[in-house]
Structure formats: C-alpha cells, structure tokens
Amino acid sequence: MSEKAERPQEDEQISAPEPPRDLRLAGALVRTVLSSEQTLMSWIRTSVSLFTFGFSISKFFQFLAVKQDDTEFSTGPRRLGISLICVGILMLLLAMADHVRLIRYMRKQGLPADSGSYLPFGSAAAFLAIGLVALVSVYLKWGL
C-alpha cells in the first residue's frame, strides 16, 4: 500500500528513458479480481441462506403436516421453499458466469497470470450441487 501512496508524484517519470516498473496497475487488477472473488463468496452466502431457509421451512412444515394428517397444511411453506431455492440456484449460476467473464476481461487487461484462484468458483459449484439436491428433496418430498 505504501507503494501506492508514494507513486503519484512520480507520474512524470513514467515516460523517462528507463522508467521504474509501474506495479500500480497490476496491483489494481489483482485487487479487482480479489474483490470479484469476495463478491462471488457473498453470492455463495446469499444462495446458501436461501437454500437453507427454503429447505428448513418446507421440511419443518412438511413434518408438522405429516404429524397432523393434513397434507394441505404444508403447501404454502413448500411453495415458498421451492421459490427461495430456485432463486438461489439461478443467482449462483449467473454470479459464477459473471465472475469468469470478469477474470477473462482482466486477463486481457494484463492481469498477472499467476493471480486468481479457482477456489471460490469451485466452492460455488459445490454449493450449487447442494442446492440442486435440496430442491429435488423438497420437490419430491424426500424423507418423512
């Protein structure tokens, strides 16, 4: 960070015969990719909370309905659960696509090749699979 604070005064020197290597842009690109990763992780949290809320609500009221012998009772919670899980799945997919697109764009802008990891993308894919299982489980009324 101190690098960034010192450099602005040296802007005139960039066109000097032997310019110092300017790392501000590379650093800014890496920070932007990291910011995109944090955003993808935020999407993961959002989607996972949608999955868990949707799943818990529909399963809890499915349980109560089975206990009560009233299958109509759980239709509202089940519909809410299915819509929450669907929104979570859709948004996580779109967010993953956006993240990949941003990384490609940043590579064209000169992002250092060794930066950026596939960890957030991989975990997003894993949580997407969990969300799909939750959706199928709620839809087919597995268990109970």
Add this chain to the structure above:
Amino acid sequence: MSEASISKERTAAEIVGALSALALVRTAFSSQRSLMSWMRTSVSLYTFGFSIAKFTDYLEQQAEDVELAAGNRELALVLMIMGILSIVLAVFEHSRRIRRMKQLGLPDVSRPYLPIVAAAALLVIGIATLVGIVDNWSG
C-alpha cells in the same frame, strides 16, 4: 478503460484512467456485496415472520380452544413488513450509487444489475408470502 495491454507502454494519463476505472469496479462490487447483505437480512426477516405465522396457525389447530398469548401474529407481520421494506430501500440505495458511478465512468464489466434482479425476485416472493398469510387469516 483502454484496450491496450499493460505489457505495452501506457502513458501516465492512461494508467491513471485505468486505475480509476478499476477503483470504480471495486466500489461497485462493494456496493453489490452490501445489497446482498441486505438481501440476506431481508430474507431472514420475512422467512422468520412467515414461520412464526404458520407455526402459530399450527399451534391453534392443535389446541382449538386455547387462545394463544397475543402478539405472535403482530410480531410475524412486523418482521415480514420490515423485511420487505428493507430490501426495497437497499435496492434504491444501490441503484443510486451505481447511477452515480456510471456518470463517473464505471466500465460495463462490473455487471451491477444481477443483485438488483435477485433482490426484485426476493421482493416478489416476500410480498406473495405476506399476501398469502394475511389472506389466510382474513379468509
């Protein structure tokens, strides 16, 4: 941001321009994360409200003569309305910030509209849930 790669020579002005654009992209991402945080808050508010409402219905069905302590349904309504209101306000805040940043030259890569779409979907679900609960009680 210019299309030139950083391996090519860039003028000082081009570098400053690229740095500003990247700073705007990061700020837009930060704003998106804030909106997503609001989405999580809002969804937990209205799903808790919904669960309280439904569970109260269940308890009253179980013991028909018993009048539950007052306040359950009011709490459920307040939670759901707060959830819906907070997501609406958060979307306004986010889109205001994004408009401002567009004026300052935010590049298109940052795609700031995905969380707005998600928030709108969650808002529709929240309103449908609230209407369903109120309709159930009045009907």
